[in-house]
Amino acid sequence: AQSVTQLGSHVSVSEGALVLLRCNYSSSVPPYLFWYVQYPNQGLQLLLKYTSAATLVKGINGFEAEFKKSETSFHLTKPSAHMSDAAEYFCAVRPYQAGTALIFGKGTTLSVSS
Amino acid sequence: NAGVTQTPKFRVLKTGQSMTLLCAQDMNHEYMYWYRQDPGMGLRLIHYSVGEGTTAKGEVPDGYNVSRLKKQNFLLGLESAAPSQTSVYFCASSLDGNYGYTFGSGTRLTVV
Numbered sequence: 001a002q003s004v005t006q007l008g009s010h011v012s013v014s015e016g017a018l019v020l021l022r023c024n025y026s027s028s029v030p031p032y033l034f035w036y037v038q039y040p041n042q043g044l045q046l047l048l049k050y051t052s053a054a055t056l057v058k059g060i061n062g063f064e065a066e067f068k069k070s071e072t073s074f075h076l077t078k079p080s081a082h083m084s085d086a087a088e089y090f091c092a093v094r095p096y097q098a099g100t101a102l103i104f105g106k107g108t109t110l111s112v113s114s
Numbered sequence: 115n116a117g118v119t120q121t122p123k124f125r126v127l128k129t130g131q132s133m134t135l136l137c138a139q140d141m142n143h144e145y146m147y148w149y150r151q152d153p154g155m156g157l158r159l160i161h162y163s164v165g166e167g168t169t170a171k172g173e174v175p176d177g178y179n180v181s182r183l184k185k186q187n188f189l190l191g192l193e194s195a196a197p198s199q200t201s202v203y204f205c206a207s208s209l210d211g212n213y214g215y216t217f218g219s220g221t222r223l224t225v226v
Contacts, residue, residue: 101162104158
C-alpha cells in the first residue's frame, strides 16, 4: 500500500531562514505527490503538485519541492521564511489504483519567529 | 464562486444522537470525499464517491454512512454519535481524482 511519512511533527525557523519540510513516500510506481497548507481554522489549500513532469515543482507563496525518485522523497522548501508561512503542512500521495483517494501524511506544523 | 461549502460549521451532539453533514460543490466535479482530522493523525478518509449514485469506504468508515444522490452534494451521516467521533470533518472534491482537491472549510463536531 502506498503511504507518506512526514519527518518532524513540528519545525521552527526564524523569519528569513530556509524552510525545509520533509516528506518520504512509498510507492511501487511513480506517484502523484502533493503538498497542502492549512492555516488555523481553515480548510486545506493546494501548494503544489508533482505529476511526473518536471522534478522541480514550483508552487504558490514561493514554495517549491523536488521529486527525487532515488530517495523516494518530495521535500518542501522555501528560501526565506515569512511570518505568514506559519501553518500546518501536509504531504499527500495519490494511489495508482484508479478511483481511490489521496493519502495524507500526519502533518508538520511550521512556526516562524521574528 | 463558492467552491466547496460545508454545513454546519460547528455542532455539539449528545452521545446517541444522529446528524447529517452536508457538502455542496458548484464546480461540476465528479469525485467527492469526506475526511476527518484529528490531532497528530493527519487526515483520514471516511468515505468517497467517484460519481453521482456511487459511494465507497475509506480508511475509517465505521459509524458513518454517506449518500450522493445529486452530483453536487455529498452527505455524511452519523446514526448514533459516539465521543470517538469528536473531530473536524472536511469535505473535498476533485474533477477526476488525478489532481488537486478543493477543500471545504470544515465542520467542527463535538460529541459529549
